[in-house]
Amino acid sequence: MMIAELRSVRVDYSRGPALGPIDLTLAAEEVVALVGPSGCGKSTAMRLLAGLEQPCAGSVERSIGKGQTSLVFQAPTLAPWLTALDNVALPLKLSGLSGEAARQRAEDCLAQVGLKGAAGARPAQLSGGMAMRVSLARALATDPRLLLLDEPFAALDEITRRTLADDVLGLWFRSRPAILFVTHNVEEAVYMAQRVLVMSPGPGRIVGDIRTPGDLPRPEGYRTSAAFRETVETVSRLLAASLKAAA
Numbered sequence: 001m002m003i004a005e006l007r008s009v010r011v012d013y014s015r016g017p018a019l020g021p022i023d024l025t026l027a028a029e030e031v032v033a034l035v036g037p038s039g040c041g042k043s044t045a046m047r048l049l050a051g052l053e054q055p056c057a058g059s060v061e062r063s064i065g066k067g068q069t070s071l072v073f074q075a076p077t078l079a080p081w082l083t084a085l086d087n088v089a090l091p092l093k094l095s096g097l098s099g100e101a102a103r104q105r106a107e108d109c110l111a112q113v114g115l116k117g118a119a120g121a122r123p124a125q126l127s128g129g130m131a132m133r134v135s136l137a138r139a140l141a142t143d144p145r146l147l148l149l150d151e152p153f154a155a156l157d158e159i160t161r162r163t164l165a166d167d168v169l170g171l172w173f174r175s176r177p178a179i180l181f182v183t184h185n186v187e188e189a190v191y192m193a194q195r196v197l198v199m200s201p202g203p204g205r206i207v208g209d210i211r212t213p214g215d216l217p218r219p220e221g222y223r224t225s226a227a228f229r230e231t232v233e234t235v236s237r238l239l240a241a242s243l244k245a246a247a
Contacts, residue, residue: 001028002063003146003178004049009058010203011044017203019044021058024197024206026146029176031169031216033189035235036199037243042182045204046071046148049180067095069146070139070177074154076131078123078138084110085119088138095142109137112174113167129160133167140171147177151184161185165192169217186239190231191218198235200242208238 003026010020019041026032026049034042047053048060050069078087089106093099110119113133123131132152139147149168153161165188172179183189189196190212198208213227222228 002026002061003028003030004064005061006045006048006055007059007061009045009048009055009060011041011048011053012056019202019204020055022199022204022206024049026178026180028145028178030195031172031179031181031193033181033183033193033196034199035183035186035189035196035239036204037201037239038184039202040199040204041202042199042204043150046150046180046182049146050148064145067142068144069148070142070144071148071150072132072135072139072152074151076123076128076135078131078134080123083120083122084115084126084134084137087123087134088141091138091142105141106137109141110134112140112171113137128156129164132156132164136164136168136171140175140177143175144177147172147179149179149181151182153188154184161188166217168192173217186235187223187232190228190235191223192216196231196235198238198242201246207242208235210235210238 006022006024008021008023011018024045036042048055050071085106088109089102092102092105110116113136115130115133118130153164169192181192194212194216196210196212197206200207212231
């Protein structure tokens with residue numbers, strides 16, 4: 001089942017063409033990574049899929065309704081005056097859920113990301129990795145069918161990035177939303193996604209659609225497997241070729 005789709009989409013800004021034309025389809029429960037050079041339109045494609053932006057040409061199709069999409073950005077974007085628990089409960093309260101029910105759901109979501117003991121902490125008291133976990137808990141609180149992740153680990157150290165990658169895959173395994181994950185990190189893309197879409201320099205187009213080996217979540221040692229390394233090299237070669245062609 002199709003969750004969201006871009007059909008021959010093109011986006012132009014005042015500075016010039018930004019994206020496309022591209023075709024991109026996300027199926028139910030599918031995890032897709034989008035990689036490409038800076039300025040190629042990855043975040044624009046994500047905003048289109050979220051319904052936050054309209055294309056100049058082509059069409060955006062969504063089979064899901066309002067409130068069934070969640071976004072996580074590079075910065076955690078937590079309300080600094082609220083506790084971790086209240087930040088997670090906020091979208092639930094805004095959707096009309098009662099205070100006690102929202103609190104219980106928020107507590108459950110924080111426990112899922114390993115932060116049950118940090119419910120009363122404010123964002124300034126959290127590490128970068130903990131703040132990102134709160135953002136993930138908040139995104140999952142509404143039980144979305146589409147989860148959009150826009151370089152959520154870019155500002156984190158490598159150890160924290162790897163831990164959070166496994167956390168996201170564990171959360172996906174339990175609730176199975178469709179996920180589009182935007183990243184500059186090829187290894188991260190291959191590790192986290194079932195498919196990796198490679199974009200050319202802007203205006204971005206899809207120049208590769210690579211299916212990754214193995215099932216999600218990844219088993220221990222997956223990053224050192226020959227199949228993983230070969231797929232990483234395939235994606236890297238496509239990126240390099242697209243950059244050379246645009247030079």
